[in-house]
Amino acid sequence: MKIMFRILSAGFIVGTCVIWLASFANAVTPENVRTDAQASPASPSVSIPASSMAFVRANCMDCHDGDSGEGDFDVNALPGDLSDAESIEQWVRVFDRVQNGEMPPPEDAVVDAKELQKFLPPTSQAINQAERLARSQDGRVQGRRLTNQQLQNTLNDLLSIDVPLASLMPAEQRTHGFVHLAEAQAMSHFQLQSHLRVVDAALDAAFDRAMLPDQDWSIDYGPEKIANKRPKQRNRDPEMRDGLAVVWSHGLIFYGRISNSEVDQSGWYDIEVTASAVKSPKDHGVWCSVRSGECSSGAPLMTWIGGFEATKEPKTMKYRAWIPENHMLEIRPSDVTLAKARTEGGQVGFGECENQDVPGVAMHSLKMTRVFPGGDVATVRKRLFGGASMQWDKNTKRSYPNLDDVDDEAAAIALQSQLSQFAQYAFRRPTSPDLLQPYVEFAVDLYRNLRGNDDTDAQDKTPRGQAYYEALRSGYRAILCSPRFLYLTEPSGADGRLDDWAIASRLSYLITNTMPDKALLVAARQGSLDDPAELRRQTTRLLATPDGQQFVANFAAHWLDLIDIDFTEPDRRLFKDFDVGVQDAMLQETHRFLNKLLAENRPVSEMINADYTFMNSRLARYYDIGDELSGVSANQLDDQMRLVKLKKDAQRGGLLTHGSILKVTANGNDTSPVLRGIWVCERILGMEIPAPPANVPAVEPDIRGATTIRELLAKHEADPSCASCHKSFDPPGFALENFDAGGKWRQQYQQLVAGKYKRGGKVDPSYTMVDGREFETFDEFRDLIAGDPAILARNLASQLLVYSSGATISFSDRAILDKMVAQTRKDQHGFRSILDQVIASDGFLKK
Numbered sequence: 086m087k088i089m090f091r092i093l094s095a096g097f098i099v100g101t102c103v104i105w106l107a108s109f110a111n112a113v114t115p116e117n118v119r120t121d122a123q124a125s126p127a128s129p130s131v132s133i134p135a136s137s138m139a140f141v142r143a144n145c146m147d148c149h150d151g152d153s154g155e156g157d158f159d160v161n162a163l164p165g166d167l168s169d170a171e172s173i174e175q176w177v178r179v180f181d182r183v184q185n186g187e188m189p190p191p192e193d194a195v196v197d198a199k200e201l202q203k204f205l206p207p208t209s210q211a212i213n214q215a216e217r218l219a220r221s222q223d224g225r226v227q228g229r230r231l232t233n234q235q236l237q238n239t240l241n242d243l244l245s246i247d248v249p250l251a252s253l254m255p256a257e258q259r260t261h262g263f264v265h266l267a268e269a270q271a272m273s274h275f276q277l278q279s280h281l282r283v284v285d286a287a288l289d290a291a292f293d294r295a296m297l298p299d300q301d302w303s304i305d306y307g308p309e310k311i312a313n314k315r316p317k318q319r320n321r322d323p324e325m326r327d328g329l330a331v332v333w334s335h336g337l338i339f340y341g342r343i344s345n346s347e348v349d350q351s352g353w354y355d356i357e358v359t360a361s362a363v364k365s366p367k368d369h370g371v372w373c374s375v376r377s378g379e380c381s382s383g384a385p386l387m388t389w390i391g392g393f394e395a396t397k398e399p400k401t402m403k404y405r406a407w408i409p410e411n412h413m414l415e416i417r418p419s420d421v422t423l424a425k426a427r428t429e430g431g432q433v434g435f436g437e438c439e440n441q442d443v444p445g446v447a448m449h450s451l452k453m454t455r456v457f458p459g460g461d462v463a464t465v466r467k468r469l470f471g472g473a474s475m476q477w478d479k480n481t482k483r484s485y486p487n488l489d490d491v492d493d494e495a496a497a498i499a500l501q502s503q504l505s506q507f508a509q510y511a512f513r514r515p516t517s518p519d520l521l522q523p524y525v526e527f528a529v530d531l532y533r534n535l536r537g538n539d540d541t542d543a544q545d546k547t548p549r550g551q552a553y554y555e556a557l558r559s560g561y562r563a564i565l566c567s568p569r570f571l572y573l574t575e576p577s578g579a580d581g582r583l584d585d586w587a588i589a590s591r592l593s594y595l596i597t598n599t600m601p602d603k604a605l606l607v608a609a610r611q612g613s614l615d616d617p618a619e620l621r622r623q624t625t626r627l628l629a630t631p632d633g634q635q636f637v638a639n640f641a642a643h644w645l646d647l648i649d650i651d652f653t654e655p656d657r658r659l660f661k662d663f664d665v666g667v668q669d670a671m672l673q674e675t676h677r678f679l680n681k682l683l684a685e686n687r688p689v690s691e692m693i694n695a696d697y698t699f700m701n702s703r704l705a706r707y708y709d710i711g712d713e714l715s716g717v718s719a720n721q722l723d724d725q726m727r728l729v730k731l732k733k734d735a736q737r738g739g740l741l742t743h744g745s746i747l748k749v750t751a752n753g754n755d756t757s758p759v760l761r762g763i764w765v766c767e768r769i770l771g772m773e774i775p776a777p778p779a780n781v782p783a784v785e786p787d788i789r790g791a792t793t794i795r796e797l798l799a800k801h802e803a804d805p806s807c808a809s810c811h812k813s814f815d816p817p818g819f820a821l822e823n824f825d826a827g828g829k830w831r832q833q834y835q836q837l838v839a840g841k842y843k844r845g846g847k848v849d850p851s852y853t854m855v856d857g858r859e860f861e862t863f864d865e866f867r868d869l870i871a872g873d874p875a876i877l878a879r880n881l882a883s884q885l886l887v888y889s890s891g892a893t894i895s896f897s898d899r900a901i902l903d904k905m906v907a908q909t910r911k912d913q914h915g916f917r918s919i920l921d922q923v924i925a926s927d928g929f930l931k932k
Contacts, residue, residue: 130167132165140204167211180209183205225931229265233254243511244465245465247459253279262884284566292558294459295465295475303455306346309330310345313325330448331446332417334418334443335417353408355453356453357402362444365396365397371420372392372420375390377413380413390404395418425443485554497532511564514609573591583931592605593627597633598639647745650671650749653753653826659754666703674744675740675743677728687916689913695731701725708829709830743828744828753826759814762816766813819850820863874913878906904926
């Protein structure tokens, strides 16, 4: 009977989850479902002014008449009213082309200013009116789901655990660079199954933490424990040399694995390693990597934990990493510029590498401790079971709530109270008894069934504590499968303004990428989030939290495409000194740079032309930046990222010179001015670049060097259907040609000759901007871009608004952006000022 009820209860949750989430994803809830008799009449539409239609027919018909019109645009197909999103989008494109002077082409006709006034203001007014009408009914965004990362963070905070869960969910679709946009968030059966799997994994982790014995684990090894267990056998573990565990520079995979560090439980581990360099090069130390993995040929993937530069003097490094069960550490020299030993048979014997006079790393000690960042056992028990004491059960070898002194009715009341408290945190707002009723009834019915009645034999009754746990867990599972948990429910008033609970969630998921904390929920309960000063205070507080300190990294991962940093691997023949340590430093350079801009409210122009950056010794050597540093030499740097000043004529400085940006905008082998140019236009300048016509082939660089990229693109520019867009993105694309696919400065291209790369033609970054301004060098281009901070500020505000609200920027949002730019001018459009203006804007505070 109990087994059958558990099966039925699981079916109830799955079925309910499917119905709830599917209906919510389509904005259909019990509150707004109406019969046909109750349905509202067709939505009114806004008509395009006759003067606007007349202008388009008079000035555009020659080139855009019929199916054969240029750019697949037919004037005759333009709708006369703005009744849907597609109609609005068509007229926005026409408006923008006319306003920007692209249509009609200036070489064909010059439109009188008076004629433009007959078109631009009335057309703008009509589009704005149509969008306001649509938003009064639907809002800017509906049914926005938590992203995979937000789901993981929220479950961890809600259950006082810290477990990687995002990888259990399907890959997310990115739109405009972000995974946060509601319009791209599908809800499929597979998505629902994955969500259930994630919820179960989170609940398992939480209840195991609360109910199982302490899972302590630690090691404290000296060199003899770190080194090879069988020194007479050739293998891939460290070897003992002069009383230390040594790993030499070698290309052998998994060499440097520490077999004694294998863990028997997946979890977070604090790692402390003390090491020094052996036979280090004259001008720098031995850069090493710390990674984890199974370290076997059947499981070749390794996980990066960190890197350090070993020096002659021993030093201690500390890391915290999630290490899966049966994985071990690998610590080894990882700098690809180091000389490498060679050994036979895929193994290393004692003394074989030392005799080849290569560098190495010597380990003095290794400590590892299992830790639980989410909370201690008492914290997890309080979150799951309230104030109930726990009682050990020797049969199941678990602890259960001790309910020996209460009857079943009192246990059911306690169950209801605990579920109610949990739901308020899970739903991120107060919950009514009616809303909670299905969850409570489900859990209480399960509890009573497991306990049985007066006629049930004692051996068939589940012990009270165990029944309470089963019912509570099932109730939690049902709550976590509700759309009110998985989606950001955002009720609004008649004016469209979100209530304080919704604002608290928006602010929290923007800054910390997780659910609101207690202080923010208190502010929501007090109704104080309608005060701009309180919003700024809460923003400052959240940015200082551990989660808030990841805001820049989370935002930049999508805005700047840094989430794709691993998507390409630079060609080893071309980029011989690129390695994972360099890539890690590149990411840190960008993150620390943006954090400085935010923390100090630096002008947005510094994103482009800053006279400083962040550097460690490995990245400085890779960039070959020694001559560009001011006040410090590259040899004075170590393995810690530090702020460095750049000389006035430095090639580096600003986001466009960061290796992370230059890598994600290339394909690993070569660069494309088209790809990089489009990226700069969309991510930095806030321009919308339409997709190319279907019949236009992509431009591929000629790696043989027979034809330059400039010559290849000249053919595209000669085509009228391509020229208008290329005029916008070719200039920034060519300006960045001085940086190769690995982010290094170059004066000449590389070309492939007989299977080998050799120096090719000279790089020419010069070009003419779409507005007629010319530049000869990258520095001149950088100055042109930085010289118009309003454009940079508008783009940053736009990216933040999309990221925070889950909706793309519409035509009517342009006025909101204009206001932000104007109000931050006095602060030179500082990063923090822009963030505050976004949070205080109607785009953020209204649905």
